[in-house]
Amino acid sequence: MTRIVIMGGGPAGYEAALVAAQHSADVTLVENDGAGGACVLYDCVPSKTFIASAGARSAFRNAGELGIQTNNDQAAVDLPVVHGRVKGLALAQSADVRARLQREGVRLVNGRARFADGSKGLAQHRVVATTPDGAEEVLTADVVLIATGATPRVLQGAEPDGKRVLTWRQIYDLPELPEHLAVIGSGVTGVEFASAYTEMGVKVTMVSSRDRVLPHEDADAAAVLEDVFAERGTAVVKHARADKVENVGDGVLIHLEDGRTIEASHALMTVGSVPNTDDIGLDKIGIELGRGGYIPVDRVSRTNVSGVYAAGDCTGVLLLASVAAMQGRIAMWHALGEGVSPIKLKTVAANVFTNPEIASVGISQQAIDSGEVPARTIVLPLATNPRAKMEGLRRGFVKLFCRPATGVVIGGVVVAPNASELILPIALAVQNQLTVEHIATTFSVYPSLSGSITESGRQLMRHDDLD
Ligand SMILES: Cc1cc2nc3c(=O)[nH]c(=O)nc-3n(C[C@H](O)[C@H](O)[C@H](O)COP(=O)(O)OP(=O)(O)OC[C@H]3O[C@@H](n4cnc5c(N)ncnc54)[C@H](O)[C@@H]3O)c2cc1C
Ligand SMILES: NC(=O)c1ccc[n+]([C@@H]2O[C@H](COP(=O)([O-])OP(=O)(O)OC[C@H]3O[C@@H](n4cnc5c(N)ncnc54)[C@H](O)[C@@H]3O)[C@@H](O)[C@H]2O)c1
Secondary structure (H helix, E strand, O other): EEEEEEEEEOHHHHHHHHHHHOOOOOEEOOOOOOOOHHHHHOOOHHHHHHHHHHHHHHHHHHHHOOOOOOOOOOOOOOOOHHHHHHHHHHHHHHHHHHHHHHOOOEEEEEOOOEEEEOOOOOOOOEEEOOOOOOOOEEEEEEEEOOOEEEOOOOOOOOOOOOOOOOOOHHHOOOOOOEEEEEEEEEHHHHHHHHHHHHHHHOEEEEEEEOOOOOOOHHHHHHHHHHHHHHHOOEEEEEOOOOOEEOOOOOEEEEOOOOOOEEEEEEEOOOOOOEOOOOOOHHHHHHOOOHHHOOOOOOOOOOOOOEHHHHHHHHHHOOOHHHHHHHHHHHHHHHHHOOOOOEEEEEEEEEEEOOOOOEEEEEHHHHHHHHOOOOOEEEEEEEOOOHHHOOOOOOOOEEEEEEEEOOEEEEEEEEOOOHHHHHOHHHHHHHHHOOEEHHHHOOOOOOOOOOOHHHHHHHHHHHHHHHH
């Protein structure tokens, strides 16, 4: 029986463990914090639960436009209930993951794992698990999966204190909503929290080191978000790189590299993550870290060391729970001799959980505009969609990209409420090389936002006919 040791119990680790157990391997998973990992306990699950409460407040406040008057247009936030719900759901989800792993026969060890091989190049590996009480257990493995995830990046001079200078893992301990929150870093994490706190009624200032928010996402989508921020009074300070963040007692003072300063009551640091790779004994087995401290892997999650795989945020491939889980599964299928397809990043669907949401899949508009990928494109503003009009939605769009000659769908972007749900038909098309004709001739419900997706297909098809 193949002995497998997994270091870390986030989506990469636990999904791998499930696959390995289903293939009758002997699986031990060593996890430091709790089943589900940082994804479930501190990052993805808590943030999306918080965002759900923020969205409920917005829906309540916006009901007036549709003719529904509420008695209290302020829609008060009961923060202990919101935070209690966030933490409760995270713990419940972690317990579910734990129960599932145990049901499938995975052995769980609560502790910190590190390699302890006596020399490099061995056929079997030794992993030492140190439990919270300091006890050590030595595990021998034919295959090891490193799935240790990542941790919030700390800027020197802006060390979080948990009171006024905060990481996203500390905000759910605040007794009250911040009066004025400065969100430092305008990547996905930053804009999600800026959007959610704005919806909660908090004054928010975004500190963006670039000329726009979401520098890695679709530029038109980011522009919609900036418009929404402007309409709701969320300031975006651009070309602003924070050098130092001071807790000045009754607030924070943010010093920018160019000498400007920004005052706020609290600062939320969303300046990225660093992989958890520096104290797990990689030197003992001969893995050299790549740029940013990530573990280099190939498309079936192999490291350069035989029998050692890595998956998830510690590899820096695409920092998403879905990708982590797929890398983990692929690692186990490969290690256990199953037929496996290398991971295909061009088909990954992702979503930014702002209001409106921004979902995307496949080739980007930027790759098309730069001439890297030839494509025909269409953009349909949601304002033309009957369902959007009924629901009072003014912003958002559907974009669809296809190959010029064949009409095969190669990507798309949706900016809409629930874009995370609407992207699936485009993802399905990209994954299965469907054409715009397939999309155009599929029935969508009338009236529905997804009608804009089938209409995009029809508009691109019309170009086809003219070719
Ligand atoms: C605020 C935020 C929101 C996000 N929202 C989304 C989202 O909506 N959708 C999405 O797809 N992705 C989201 N992500 C990204 C997603 O959370 C990560 O991609 C995902 O958690 C990666 O999973 P992982 O298994 O690699 O690592 P993790 O979830 O980080 O789990 C790794 C675990 O390993 C443990 N560990 C570390 N070292 C050791 C050791 N030596 N021994 C034992 N255990 C160890 C850690 O304590 C941790 O529990 C979000 C990220 C952030 C920061
Ligand atoms: N909905 C989701 O799926 C979701 C949510 C959150 C995060 N994630 C994933 O996690 C990954 C990390 O995202 P992230 O937003 O946490 O990190 P990031 O690295 O993408 O963004 C951090 C931003 O902070 C900026 N920054 C760095 N130092 C700064 C400084 N001193 N002052 C001002 N700005 C500074 C950087 O320029 C960057 O734009 C992403 O790949 C994302 O896909 C996904």
